Amino acid sequence: DLWEKSDVFNSFRYPHLKGKCGDCEYTDICGGCRARPYVDHGDWLDEDQWCLYTPKGGEKIKVSFNTPEEGDITWDTDSETRLNRIPYFLRAMVKKGVEKHAREHNIPLITIELMEELRKKRFGNDAPVFKA
Incomplete structure (x- = not known):
């Protein structure tokens, strides 16, 4: 709350x-x-x-989403909504990190599940930090 x-x-x-x-x-x-x-x-x-x-x-x-330069990675609606809930001063850094991981692992679509997996790897807790 x-x-x-x-x-x-x-x-x-x-x-x-x-x-x-x-x-x-x-x-x-x-x-x-x-x-x-x-x-x-x-x-x-x-x-x-x-x-x-x-x-x-x-x-x-x-900060642009799915521009031609970044067209190999797409954010689904829910993951983009979640990204926009992250405080603005961290948003670009989070976006860059998630997209880097996706490119390295040939993942064409960013989902909430992927964001959650990366968050758990980074911070190690099971509670959601940012709800969709």
């Missing part, structure tokens, strides 16, 4: 960043440091004033 409904966890899972971090086209990939704004202003969603990048005001850059 805490994991699913906590305002704090949800603000990390689905952040509405403020200031230049909220305006930045790299928000969905980078997200900036959340510790520095918390220490500086008491608000982890505030802008990271130490970031030297100045947003250009362009479209948000997204």
Whole structure:
């Protein structure tokens, strides 16, 4: 219940960043440091004033699924939904790791079962961490 409904966890899972971090086209990939704004202003969603990048005001850059370069690996709907529930600052790393494993083992379709198998290998517990 805490994991699913906590305002704090949800603000990390689905952040509405403020200031230049909220305006930045790299928000969905980078997200900036959340510790520095918390220490500086008491608000982890505030802008990271130490970031030297100045947003250009362009479209948000997204992590793509099933692009032509990555077309050898497909995510089924449930596994993509689960991936999107992982906190944004870990999502790209998890996606890259799962796809790397799938390529190395000639697995063309990412499923929840595969994600669960890899999670258990990595963390060694049987309880689901992210529900579909």
